[in-house]
Amino acid sequence: MTHRMRHILAGLAGIAGLCVLTAAGRAADTTNNSNEGPPQTEGLTPPRQTWSFHGPFGKFDQAQLRRGFKVYHDVCGTCHSLNLVAFRDLADAGGTGFSEAEVKALAASYQIEDGPNEQGQMFKRAGRPSDDFPPPFPNPEAAKAVFGAAPPDMSDLAKARGFPRPFPLFVFDAFTQYQEQGPDYIVAILNGFTHPNDPNWNLYFPGHKIAMPRPLADGAVQYTDGTPPTLANYSRDVAAFLYWAAEPKLEARKATGFRVMVFLIVFATLLYFVKKRIWAGVAGH
Numbered sequence: 001m002t003h004r005m006r007h008i009l010a011g012l013a014g015i016a017g018l019c020v021l022t023a024a025g026r027a028a029d030t031t032n033n034s035n036e037g038p039p040q041t042e043g044l045t046p047p048r049q050t051w052s053f054h055g056p057f058g059k060f061d062q063a064q065l066r067r068g069f070k071v072y073h074d075v076c077g078t079c080h081s082l083n084l085v086a087f088r089d090l091a092d093a094g095g096t097g098f099s100e101a102e103v104k105a106l107a108a109s110y111q112i113e114d115g116p117n118e119q120g121q122m123f124k125r126a127g128r129p130s131d132d133f134p135p136p137f138p139n140p141e142a143a144k145a146v147f148g149a150a151p152p153d154m155s156d157l158a159k160a161r162g163f164p165r166p167f168p169l170f171v172f173d174a175f176t177q178y179q180e181q182g183p184d185y186i187v188a189i190l191n192g193f194t195h196p197n198d199p200n201w202n203l204y205f206p207g208h209k210i211a212m213p214r215p216l217a218d219g220a221v222q223y224t225d226g227t228p229p230t231l232a233n234y235s236r237d238v239a240a241f242l243y244w245a246a247e248p249k250l251e252a253r254k255a256t257g258f259r260v261m262v263f264l265i266v267f268a269t270l271l272y273f274v275k276k277r278i279w280a281g282v283a284g285h
């Protein structure tokens with residue numbers, strides 16, 4: 001081995017070592033951060049759920065999205081807004097599969113603030129399919145005044161929330177394409193009200209004190225498709241619906257990703273044979 005090669009190898013080893021060190025450092029950091037406040041409990045990392053939309057071929061389960069929407073509509077929607085979703089989005093392909101008539105009826109059941117009219121006044125009118133879901137509170141401060149903290153908008157909650165997974169788990173997650181920390185976290189929060197005397201104590205909320213009073217229990221929402229009306233089903237269904245709300249084009253994205261991979265594999269194979277052919281005449285190669 002030449003001197004120069006040894007130099008390069010040492011450099012590469014150094015870089016690899018640095019990567020491992022920073023990764024470990026980051027993992028240690030996150031553990032420290034969540035130690036502010038009450039001591040961290042064992043169960044703080046939300047358990048991993050199985051989802052129909054996991055992995056490169058994952059797809060939403062339409063029946064689940066419809067049930068999840070019902071849970072949002074009947075329960076969560078009284079406090080949490082869904083600002084970036086329009087009624088008509090519910091009819092898009094790869095989603096809840098609402099018919100046009102269902103979307104119209106749903107929109108009309110909401111009152112939307114519009115205006116100003118010629119007198120300069122704002123007024124209320126029945127919703128139209130192109131309207132976004134109206135917020136349950138006029139502004140976040142009004143909600144904060146009631147609960148002590150504003151309920152976050154749910155349009156991208158399922159993608160915005162996650163939790164750090166310690167090294168080396170986050171490395172494996174990249175390979176297994178684990179992207180469902182958000183819905184896992186939502187399921188965990190809804191099942192995390194485990195303190196018998198404190199409705200605001202939550203096992204999975206950072207710091208354990210949550211301003212949201214326990215929103216769901218068995219039997220709280222009527223299901224019409226025969227699915228048992230349990231907290232376990234509500235929480236998974238609404239988390240799936242919120243994941244759709246945050247990423248309505250998931251199926252198209254995964255289909256494109258797959259086509260790109262196929263193209264790259266075919267292209268790489270072709271290049272390999274072209275290379276072989278070009279170098280075929282060169283002796284000793």
Ligand code: HEC
Nearest residue numbers: 075076079147149150151152186189210211212215216238
């Ligand atoms: C009575 C009002 C109310 C209802 C109903 C309600 N929430 Fe909340 N929610 C809140 C408030 C207030 C917060 C803010 C908590 C905090 O910051 O301490 C919150 C926070 C959350 C969080 C934590 C978000 C974060 O910042 O990490 C999740 C997840 C959540 N809600 C999900 C739901 C789901 C799902 C439903 C419907 C099943 C629901 N909520 C129904 C009031 C409500």
